[in-house]
Amino acid sequence: MSLLRQAGLRVRAVARVNFVNLLAVFFLLNIVALSRPAQAMDIKTVKSASGIEAWLVEEHSVPLVALRFAFTGGSSQDPADKAGVSNFLSAMLDEGAGDLKSAEFQERMEDIAMRMSYEDSRDTFYGSVETLSANRPQAMELLKLALTKPRFDDDAIERIRGQLKASIVYASRDPDRVAGNAWYAAAFPNHPYGKPKDGTLETISSITRDDLEAYRSRIFARENLKVVAVGDIDADALAKLLDEVFGDLPQKAKLNSVSDVAPPKKGSLTVTEMDVPQSVAVFGLGGLKRKDPDFMSAFVLNHIIGGGGFASKLMEEVREKRGLAYSVYSYLSPMDHSAIFLGSVATKNEAIAESLDVIRAELKKMLETGPTEEDLKNAKDYLTGSYALRFDSNAKIASQLLGIMVEDMGIDYVNTRNAQIEAVTLEDIKQAAKRFLDLNDLIVTVVGKPAGLAPRG
CATH class of the missing domain: 3.30.830.10 (Metalloenzyme, LuxS/M16 peptidase-like)
Structure with missing residues (x-):
């Protein structure tokens, strides 16, 4: 057998071993x-x-x-x-x-x-x-x-x-x-x-x-x-x-000081023109930090507002009832030096103004009257029932636990998280809503060629 052929066989053998190993890792990760x-x-x-x-x-x-x-x-x-x-x-x-x-x-x-x-x-x-x-x-x-x-x-x-x-x-x-x-x-x-x-x-x-x-x-x-x-x-x-x-890393980091900050207590609307058929709007307010006693109530409230996919109020009002947009959502983002409630909607240029009006109306409703008992029950059932799906592989478990460590929630958080959600009441949600759903402070940025929107603030 020629040396060239032997070399070729070795290359193919190594390639097969690597391919099998990669397939094994992919399989095991999932x-x-x-x-x-x-x-x-x-x-x-x-x-x-x-x-x-x-x-x-x-x-x-x-x-x-x-x-x-x-x-x-x-x-x-x-x-x-x-x-x-x-x-x-x-x-x-x-x-x-x-x-x-x-x-x-x-x-x-x-x-x-x-x-x-x-x-x-x-x-x-x-x-x-x-x-x-x-x-x-x-x-x-x-x-x-x-x-x-x-x-x-x-x-x-x-x-x-x-x-x-x-x-x-x-x-x-x-x-x-x-x-x-x-x-x-x-x-x-x-x-x-x-x-x-x-x-x-x-x-x-x-x-x-x-x-x-x-x-x-x-x-x-x-x-x-x-x-x-x-x-x-x-x-x-x-x-x-x-x-x-x-072990060879230095003991102490040399971090620059970063000041705590909150979004300005003044609403604004910024429009950036872009020649696209759809406009995208991002809307948001200051939120609650992860260790705030009202955070879990705000978390459940956000699921009801825009974090629950097709079960959320924004999706129901903007997409299902009016057909204004394909997708609309919101989420809470606590950071080390601030916290925000953020959402987004994308729709045709002539419908973005109405979409934002509907979103504001729904946020105002959540602030003034809050969700129903059925809304709260459905949110709790989903949030507690789906939690186990975050831990169905080694990679997912590691990622979830690291997030808990980074947020300093404690090693027992996995055991207490669902009980914290179950303990949330309608009164708790109303209290949380009063702390961050002030529409006078709503910051909105829009990109596209939105009809009927003028920058302000």
Whole structure:
């Protein structure tokens, strides 16, 4: 047999192994990992020798480990003149580390069927790793390199810069993205929350290797680290893993001070013209923070208003009864330094004004009279009954638990969450509504060619 043919067979064999491994990871990530309900999960606290803490859910029937971690930081820690550094970094951490250049690093991850990804929010920088148990040592070594010794090679930086700039150009033509950015700019002027989280063409163009390294070295530290592991790993192994992967990070982060802020107590309507057949409107108010005693009541109320899909009041009034829009929704977004109630609707230009009138009327109704007992019962039934679906795979469990850690809700929150919802009364909802549904403060940003709308405020 020729050497060329032997080499070809080896390449095909490796490709088949990698393909099978990737299929295995995909399958394992999506199977039901725990047959018991979420409330019955055994969540352990694990502490490493150096003091790094993590939560652990053991599940040894599936040879997979899902790791989720987060650092306090996010885009609010971007330098004032360089919005987008955090997002840029999130795209660079699997682009080579240690002695491995980008292509080599990616090939190594593929060889062991490892998944690694990063993303940032306004307050947090997130990391995610999934690996087959047999490949855990190699996967954790790659993770450690990515966090502690990223290369930031010039060619990789320029390639990612090009991708990020292309994404920004695309977003500038997307009415949803433009309306969302305009809303945050109106709600949080002169504050990090008001800047485009992904940066601008100008700021992305100016970001250097030193900027990426400066952000990484300031934010990646043990004191502001949260970790969750779910799957085929025990407490002793996790404790060792924590020190092996994260132990070389500095103890203390160097976070910039970010002031608490609230949207202005003055309503406004901003219109950005774009030559599109449909207008997009984003509407919102100040909300309630996650640990506010009225938050759970507001959470149930929002489900009734616009968070419950086709069962929500906004969907019923705007779409079902009047056929004004295909979709309308709302949600609560508590952040570290603020909290908001936000919603959106998209419809043809000539119908956007009426749609917003209907939305205002429904919000006013919720403020003045509140929902019915039937509305409340249906919301509770859905919110409590669907909660277990958030925990039907290792990856989902890890993500949910990390969210609970980041929001500092306590390790027992999984067991108490449904009881908190069941305890909400109509009076509780009315009290919560009075605290954030002040339509005089409603900030609305519209993108398109809306008929009958004039900017104000």
